[in-house]
Amino acid sequence: MIIKFNMKIYILTWFLLIVLLPNWATAEKLHKTQTSWDGGVIYYPQGQAEITSVKLRIEENQVTEFHCHPVPTLGYILQGDLVVETKNGEKTIFKKGESFVEVMRTIHRGQAINGPVEIIVFYAGSTTMPNTVLPENNLNRKYCKS
Numbered sequence: 001m002i003i004k005f006n007m008k009i010y011i012l013t014w015f016l017l018i019v020l021l022p023n024w025a026t027a028e029k030l031h032k033t034q035t036s037w038d039g040g041v042i043y044y045p046q047g048q049a050e051i052t053s054v055k056l057r058i059e060e061n062q063v064t065e066f067h068c069h070p071v072p073t074l075g076y077i078l079q080g081d082l083v084v085e086t087k088n089g090e091k092t093i094f095k096k097g098e099s100f101v102e103v104m105r106t107i108h109r110g111q112a113i114n115g116p117v118e119i120i121v122f123y124a125g126s127t128t129m130p131n132t133v134l135p136e137n138n139l140n141r142k143y144c145k146s
Contacts, residue, residue, distance in 0.1 A: 031099040047126035056119045058112040068144035071125035073102040080117035
């Protein structure tokens, strides 16, 4: 069987591939910022970079312990609503589908409201620094400022 080369079909095929190719995948920007949710400065820790991601689940009305993040921390709410409160009483609410950058070095806690919350959390840390610190482990304010 001999297949004839048809220039029209060749051009049409490539045209369709070029037009359709960008539609095979889409990218939606979720978050871009230079500050945390409270307007605080974001900075990267010294040392060898280490990226960590976790899936965090908080049951309805459960409140986390007060803690801080000495590294840039980004969260994405998969399910539920989350109230974040700093130790000085500043509050904000994040809902399903929202992403946010956590406060850095500021003691805060989270509470699931209106059902359980699932969050994907990304830490842009280093091999020599913890991602999360409890106040009692923050001797001399090494990691948390208050």
